[in-house]
Amino acid sequence: MIDIAHAKQEFEKYLDEYDREDEQICLKIVHTYGVVKYAGEIARKMECSGEDVELAELIGLLHDIGRFEQIRRFHSFEPGTMDHAVFGAELLFGEEKLIRRFVEDDKFDELIDAAIRKHSDFKLEGIHDARTLFHAKLIRDADKLDNCRVKLEASVEAMLGVSEKAAGEGLISPAVWESCLRRESVLSADRHVPVDYWVSYLAQYYDINFPETCEIIEEEDYITRIAGRLTYQEQDTRTKLHILTEDLNRHLEMPAVSVKE
Structure with missing residues (x-):
């Protein structure tokens, strides 16, 4: 017990x-x-x-x-x-x-x-x-x-060690973006700048196991809200975050049938 x-x-x-x-x-x-x-x-x-x-x-x-x-x-x-x-x-x-x-x-x-x-x-x-x-x-x-x-x-500083403004600066590293395009989580070693970490926080939601979890994420609109927390300084970064947000939301709408062991 x-x-x-x-x-x-x-x-x-x-x-x-x-x-x-x-x-x-x-x-x-x-x-x-x-x-x-x-x-x-x-x-x-x-x-x-x-x-x-x-x-x-x-x-x-x-x-x-x-x-x-x-x-x-x-x-x-x-x-x-x-x-x-x-x-x-x-x-x-x-x-x-x-x-x-x-x-x-x-x-x-x-x-x-x-x-x-x-x-x-x-x-x-x-x-x-x-x-x-x-x-x-x-x-x-x-x-x-x-x-x-x-x-x-x-606080962004507690998570990343930099200010919220600094976290939105810079370009997404190529290996990080490749993982997103493959709908995979990001390897820790591929993260080099703060915005890489923020993108990896989103990409982890490609690895969800149960529809019940997806439902909660969708109900709370978590993906869009997390992506929107930072202000991204570079247009290329803004474009990629928009693509990632839309794809993740689509991905989470189509989960596999849950099977309880």
């Missing part, structure tokens, strides 16, 4: 080890609870069992636990500083078995480990158990859903 209320209490105790006044820490705390909300919402929309709803919410609660140490050590979200997903999985399931603070039963340890370890992989691969794969897909969708809110509410 999963006691979400207990898990949240333990998560709050864990957060006491970090500086809650730090803007990046605050951003990730709010994000975590947003992912919990969306994970439960998607699971309920798919008419999952109560156990799977609770499991989805628990994975949402713990998916970014590695981020807090990354911020403390490096004050950065950059993947080059730390693989926060792998670090978080090792923190929970390594020698200390931190996971036992959040859930007593070890029945779902392998599933939770895989979902957290792979939630930020460029592509989701290597999971063969159907239920584990379902939850790995679900956390990726829930994570992206709350990232829509983050991109609209959080």
Whole structure:
């Protein structure tokens, strides 16, 4: 049995080890609870069992636990500083078995480990158990859903380290635009200027798993709103953002039929 209320209490105790006044820490705390909300919402929309709803919410609660140490050590979200997903999985399931603070039963340890370890992989691969794969897909969708809110509410400086004005300057790097044309997420290594990062935040929505997630993105008009947050200085950049926005919105209108594992 999963006691979400207990898990949240333990998560709050864990957060006491970090500086809650730090803007990046605050951003990730709010994000975590947003992912919990969306994970439960998607699971309920798919008419999952109560156990799977609770499991989805628990994975949402713990998916970014590695981020807090990354911020403390490096004050950065950059993947080059730390693989926060792998670090978080090792923190929970390594020698200390931190996971036992959040859930007593070890029945779902392998599933939770895989979902957290792979939630930020460029592509989701290597999971063969159907239920584990379902939850790995679900956390990726829930994570992206709350990232829509983050991109609209959080300060650009906290996300990118530059002002909102500076984030809209410059041209999109060719490799980043090629990924968009292929309807693929953008490789971290291909991002060179702030506007590349902003475009990559949009391109990740080509990698959505469930129609239920697409429906929420469409209802909130997230793609158009995220693209419109920055003022792009270059005409070429403005043109490409318009093309990307229209194509993403079309792409999300035609999802595959959802299959609940």
